[in-house]
Amino acid sequence: MQKQIPKGKLLLIGGAEDKGKSTIVDIEGKNKQFEEFEILKGLLPEKKGKRILEIITTASQEPKEVMKTYQRAFKEIGFNHIGFISMENNPQARNPLWIKRINNAHAVLFAGGDQFRLSTILGNTDIIDVIMERYYKDPDFIVAGTSAGAMAAASLMIYEGQRNEAMLKNTVKVSSGLGFIDHCIIDTHFVKRGRFGRLVEALLMNPSCIGIGLGEDTALVIRKGNEAECKGSGMVVILDGRDISETNIAYAEPGTPLWAENLRVHILTKGNYFLLHERKFAASKKQLNKEKIGSKIIDKVKPDKIIIENGKKITKKKPKKAAKKRVKK
Amino acid sequence: MQKQIPKGKLLLIGGAEDKGKSTIVDIEGKNKQFEEFEILKGLLPEKKGKRILEIITTASQEPKEVMKTYQRAFKEIGFNHIGFISMENNPQARNPLWIKRINNAHAVLFAGGDQFRLSTILGNTDIIDVIMERYYKDPDFIVAGTSAGAMAAASLMIYEGQRNEAMLKNTVKVSSGLGFIDHCIIDTHFVKRGRFGRLVEALLMNPSCIGIGLGEDTALVIRKGNEAECKGSGMVVILDGRDISETNIAYAEPGTPLWAENLRVHILTKGNYFLLHERKFAASKKQLNKEKIGSKIIDKVKPDKIIIENGKKITKKKPKKAAKKRVKK
Numbered sequence: 001m002q003k004q005i006p007k008g009k010l011l012l013i014g015g016a017e018d019k020g021k022s023t024i025v026d027i028e029g030k031n032k033q034f035e036e037f038e039i040l041k042g043l044l045p046e047k048k049g050k051r052i053l054e055i056i057t058t059a060s061q062e063p064k065e066v067m068k069t070y071q072r073a074f075k076e077i078g079f080n081h082i083g084f085i086s087m088e089n090n091p092q093a094r095n096p097l098w099i100k101r102i103n104n105a106h107a108v109l110f111a112g113g114d115q116f117r118l119s120t121i122l123g124n125t126d127i128i129d130v131i132m133e134r135y136y137k138d139p140d141f142i143v144a145g146t147s148a149g150a151m152a153a154a155s156l157m158i159y160e161g162q163r164n165e166a167m168l169k170n171t172v173k174v175s176s177g178l179g180f181i182d183h184c185i186i187d188t189h190f191v192k193r194g195r196f197g198r199l200v201e202a203l204l205m206n207p208s209c210i211g212i213g214l215g216e217d218t219a220l221v222i223r224k225g226n227e228a229e230c231k232g233s234g235m236v237v238i239l240d241g242r243d244i245s246e247t248n249i250a251y252a253e254p255g256t257p258l259w260a261e262n263l264r265v266h267i268l269t270k271g272n273y274f275l276l277h278e279r280k281f282a283a284s285k286k287q288l289n290k291e292k293i294g295s296k297i298i299d300k301v302k303p304d305k306i307i308i309e310n311g312k313k314i315t316k317k318k319p320k321k322a323a324k325k326r327v328k329k
Numbered sequence: 330m331q332k333q334i335p336k337g338k339l340l341l342i343g344g345a346e347d348k349g350k351s352t353i354v355d356i357e358g359k360n361k362q363f364e365e366f367e368i369l370k371g372l373l374p375e376k377k378g379k380r381i382l383e384i385i386t387t388a389s390q391e392p393k394e395v396m397k398t399y400q401r402a403f404k405e406i407g408f409n410h411i412g413f414i415s416m417e418n419n420p421q422a423r424n425p426l427w428i429k430r431i432n433n434a435h436a437v438l439f440a441g442g443d444q445f446r447l448s449t450i451l452g453n454t455d456i457i458d459v460i461m462e463r464y465y466k467d468p469d470f471i472v473a474g475t476s477a478g479a480m481a482a483a484s485l486m487i488y489e490g491q492r493n494e495a496m497l498k499n500t501v502k503v504s505s506g507l508g509f510i511d512h513c514i515i516d517t518h519f520v521k522r523g524r525f526g527r528l529v530e531a532l533l534m535n536p537s538c539i540g541i542g543l544g545e546d547t548a549l550v551i552r553k554g555n556e557a558e559c560k561g562s563g564m565v566v567i568l569d570g571r572d573i574s575e576t577n578i579a580y581a582e583p584g585t586p587l588w589a590e591n592l593r594v595h596i597l598t599k600g601n602y603f604l605l606h607e608r609k610f611a612a613s614k615k616q617l618n619k620e621k622i623g624s625k626i627i628d629k630v631k632p633d634k635i636i637i638e639n640g641k642k643i644t645k646k647k648p649k650k651a652a653k654k655r656v657k658k
Contacts, residue, residue: 164356164563165520166563191492191494194522197564200596218494233495234493234494257562257563257564263596264594269588283577
């Protein structure tokens with residue numbers, strides 16, 4: 001069964017996104033491209049009309065402080081209505097009132113905390129089904145997650161993993177996420193918390209995935225479940241294990257260091273793109289469009305005949321038809 | 330002019346190496362392959378005989394505490410004599426007494442502190458000339474550096490570079506190191522201090538180099554200026570920029586984020602090797618020897634004839650000589 005292509009947008013945020021005057025982002029004074037509210041503004045609908053955002057605070061056990069900050073920030077950006085939904089257990093996640101509110105919203109934001117709470121309390125519940133349905137069917141709908149909320153967005157999720165000087169086998173623990181996107185493992189606060197090793201370990205364990213390391217105040221906006229655009233003041237580190245030629249992940253003993261050869265890494269900042277299915281980097285929107293066209297027509301092009309003999313490559317061009325004589329009018 | 334091949338060993342340590350009971354390495358209880366004194370034991374001579382180690386403490390402004398810890402640790406390992414040389418300015422680095430002591434030692438260790446002190450106080454002085462000469466000529470001589478001492482060992486050295494969520498152009502500053510090895514940029518405390526971004530930036534600025542990120546209590550032993558062996562309880566991250574297809578380093582404005590496509594990364598742990606000139610990873614000593622033989626004989630092998638036609642690869646094997654008929658004895 002092939003999965004449908006979602007019509008809505010997915011916004012994955014690395015945590016600690018700028019919330020205006022109430023918070024200070026470390027990089028604010030240094031990065032000359034810093035823009036206030038850059039990421040949270042991504043939650044505004046593209047068309048005019050209702051601006052109703054529902055924030056799900058299930059990841060946090062004490063969401064009051066977060067609620068206050070978001071309330072202020074989103075009001076400043078220009079939302080008409082911000083709601084908070086705190087579900088503490090599975091039955092609450094089937095409450096028809098919440099379902100109705102989700103159906104009325106144009107965007108949903110999973111706030112930070114503990115991603116394991118998100119996935120275990122909300123996984124396989126009506127509320128996720130409804131969000132999923134709107135995400136797949138409604139081109140104006142936005143699903144967003146920040147910090148734990150972003151980590152839980154993919155089908156696979158890191159729920160535990162200390163930072164060590166080596167990647168010690170079985171340190172990183174992975175379970176099911178909410179499933180808004182497949183074949184990705186998402187990590188957040190990636191730079192500040194030095195999480196390179198833990199994302200590599202998660203990737204070695206799950207080689208069909210791409211590793212996405214989101215810096216703070218940095219995000220990927222994913223369209224059609226594939227086209228990821230980088231936003232914000234930090235960087236996104238993409239790890240692609242496709243070319244890994246050797247690693248000891250399969251046979252290393254628990255608690256011993258892991259190694260790997262030939263990991264491919266891309267570093268994205270604001271304005272860069274990445275095609276998740278094709279695993280292709282694009283520096284700009286223009287290049288992205290070229291990549292997209294390229295991958296569609298590549299099958300139709302008959303290659304020139306290439307002969308490799310004694311290590312030398314000889315390309316035999318297909319003979320072009322003789323150019324027609326141009327006759328002066 | 331081609332450089333000579335050094336006969337001695339170079340030991341580059343990521344800092345915070347295990348010093349026995351007096352210090353606790355974070356990973357000690359978790360990594361099942363942890364060995365006490367593993368790295369510092371690498372300073373023992375391979376042959377029996379004099380075990381004289383000189384420790385250069387110039388990088389530190391207050392080396393007394395370090396001296397005490399090293400004194401205890403090296404005594405426990407079995408050194409006959411440990412000396413400390415604290416040079417505070419260039420004239421001291423030309424003192425014939427120090428030169429004599431270096432000539433008498435079998436190993437020199439540059440201790441940690443500020444690498445900029447090391448490179449500016451000791452760069453282009455008699456003491457470095459003498460260490461260099463012994464390193465190139467004496468197969469039993471060991472040059473070692475830990476933390477700042479390792480960072481200063483290469484020809485190029487990072488002397489400044491904060492950790493930010495993005496790599497902001499001109500954040501990382503590079504100057505000349507002591508020059509025991511070329512075409513490398515070495516960073517230390519790599520995991521704990523989250524220095525991935527700063528090493529990538531240094532690499533983008535200096536594309537002919539390999540980036541070496543040494544974890545704590547982790548080291549590379551480099552033989553013949555080329556064959557690097559990983560030791561210790563953490564990991565070494567090798568960054569190779571050879572395949573970088575696009576980056577904005579050349580034209581980005583100062584203070585704006587840098588991006589890069591297609592960085593190649595290897596993660597080494599104890600027992601892995603890396604050939605610095607060939608930029609080749611080898612999982613084990615056995616594989617290393619294969620790589621070394623491989624790179625020598627590769628030119629002599631005539632490849633089979635390969636024809637690529639319409640995207641399909643056809644290999645035409647060279648005809649083997651008809652097998653001789655086996656006659657029963």
